[in-house]
Structure formats: C-alpha cells, structure tokens
Amino acid sequence: MLGNPNRQRYIYQQLPFVTMAKIVMVIGSPRKNSNSEIIADKIAEGAKANGYEIVKYKINDLAKARGCQGCGACKKAGVCAQNDDIKPMLEDIKASAGVILATPEYFGQPTAQFRIAQDRMFSFVDGTFTPFFPAGKKCAVVVTCGTGFDGAKAMADQIEGVMAGFFKFQPLGKVVVKDAMAPGCVAENKGVMDEALAIGKKF
Numbered sequence: 001m002l003g004n005p006n007r008q009r010y011i012y013q014q015l016p017f018v019t020m021a022k023i024v025m026v027i028g029s030p031r032k033n034s035n036s037e038i039i040a041d042k043i044a045e046g047a048k049a050n051g052y053e054i055v056k057y058k059i060n061d062l063a064k065a066r067g068c069q070g071c072g073a074c075k076k077a078g079v080c081a082q083n084d085d086i087k088p089m090l091e092d093i094k095a096s097a098g099v100i101l102a103t104p105e106y107f108g109q110p111t112a113q114f115r116i117a118q119d120r121m122f123s124f125v126d127g128t129f130t131p132f133f134p135a136g137k138k139c140a141v142v143v144t145c146g147t148g149f150d151g152a153k154a155m156a157d158q159i160e161g162v163m164a165g166f167f168k169f170q171p172l173g174k175v176v177v178k179d180a181m182a183p184g185c186v187a188e189n190k191g192v193m194d195e196a197l198a199i200g201k202k203f
C-alpha cells in the first residue's frame with residue numbers, strides 16, 4: 001500500500017512535521033557568476049542528490065542585513081533580537097541538517113557580507129557557549145582567491161573551526177581554489193567541480 005503515491009501523499013498530509021531536511025547555503029560573494037558560489041552550488045548538487053532541500057542565502061542580495069550588535073539578548077532568548085533578513089537564515093540553519101559556507105578572500109579575510117552572517121551565528125550559543133541545538137550538523141566550506149592561497153586556506157580552516165568549535169558542526173570538507181579571478185572560471189576546472197560534488201555527496 002505504501003508504494004501507492006496517493007497513499008504516500010495522504011500519509012504526509014497527516015504528518016505535517018515530516019519535512020525534507022534542509023541544507024543552508026551562505027554565499028559571501030557579491031558577484032554575479034561568482035566562483036565561490038559556483039563551487040558551493042556544486043556541493044549543493046551532491047547534497048540534493050542525497051535527498052536534501054537546498055536553501056540559499058546570498059547575503060549581498062538581502063535588503064536588510066546588519067552585523068551582530070553584541071547586545072547579548074540571544075543568550076537568554078535563544079534567538080537573535082534583530083528581525084532583519086539575516087534572521088530567517090539563522091532560523092533555517094538551526095532547523096537544518098547542515099550548511100555550505102562560501103566566501104572569496106578579500107584582503108586576507110572573508111568578505112564583509114560573509115562576516116555579517118558569521119557574526120550573527122553568535123546567537124546559536126547560550127552564555128556558556130552551549131549551542132541551542134544538538135551537536136552533529138554538517139558543514140562544508142569554500143574559499144576562492146587570486147594568488148593568496150595560503151591566506152585562503154587559513155580562512156577556510158578558521159571558518160570550519162568556528163563551526164566545529166563553537167557550534168559542534170561536523171566538517172565534511174573544504175574547497176580552496178586560487179587563480180579564481182575571472183567570474184565563472186572555476187566552472188571549467190573539472191578537478192575542483194569533482195571535489196565539490198564529492199563533498200556534497202557526504203551530506
């Protein structure tokens with residue numbers, strides 16, 4: 001009986017809490033045809049093949065996205081006090097099975113857009129730095145750069161370290177790519193695309 005699609009639809013209608021697990025993408029590049037976003041999309045393709053719903057936040061496209069105000073309200077409330085366009089991203093990550101975090105290297109650092117998203121994740125932990133959600137969400141990290149590979153690698157390690165150290169995410173892998181200046185050029189790099197897809201399939 002369970003093989004009948006109408007029966008399956010009926011069962012899912014009766015169980016509104018049965019929803020597809022989400023993977024949330026946080027995209028820090030402001031560019032169209034962004035290399036870091038293209039790699040993140042390839043990771044998402046792997047995750048989608050494993051049955052996950054993909055939700056993407058391109059921070060530069062959000063109308064209202066403010067940095068953490070350091071108010072500490074989240075430590076008691078368990079949610080960020082700012083009701084801007086970053087808030088749904090935070091709530092989606094809390095309810096997710098994992099994240100794909102992507103940013104270019106700008107002057108040896110993640111972009112300002114990425115940092116806004118990252119700082120707001122401070123609301124994931126209480127006053128004792130205990131996350132408000134169970135350990136074991138998964139995370140993949142992408143950093144692209146021009147020539148500064150060592151800096152980009154260190155950035156990817158730092159981003160992954162925050163997710164694992166503070167929020168108890170399980171790292172699945174990092175893609176760090178240099179010579180990624182021309183928009184869209186990484187799409188031609190089969191090695192990178194294969195590496196990204198393989199990480200995505202670990203979700």
Ligand SMILES: Cc1cc2nc3c(=O)[nH]c(=O)nc-3n(C[C@H](O)[C@H](O)[C@H](O)COP(=O)(O)O)c2cc1C
Nearest residue numbers: 034035036104106107108144145146147148180181
């Ligand atoms: C403001 C700015 C600062 C940058 N700083 C660096 C840098 O410090 N090191 C580096 O290797 N590349 C640097 N780049 C190049 C970008 O990291 C590179 O083009 C990256 O692949 C762009 O990613 P995207 O295609 O996802 O936007 C910089 C680019 C811009 C626009």
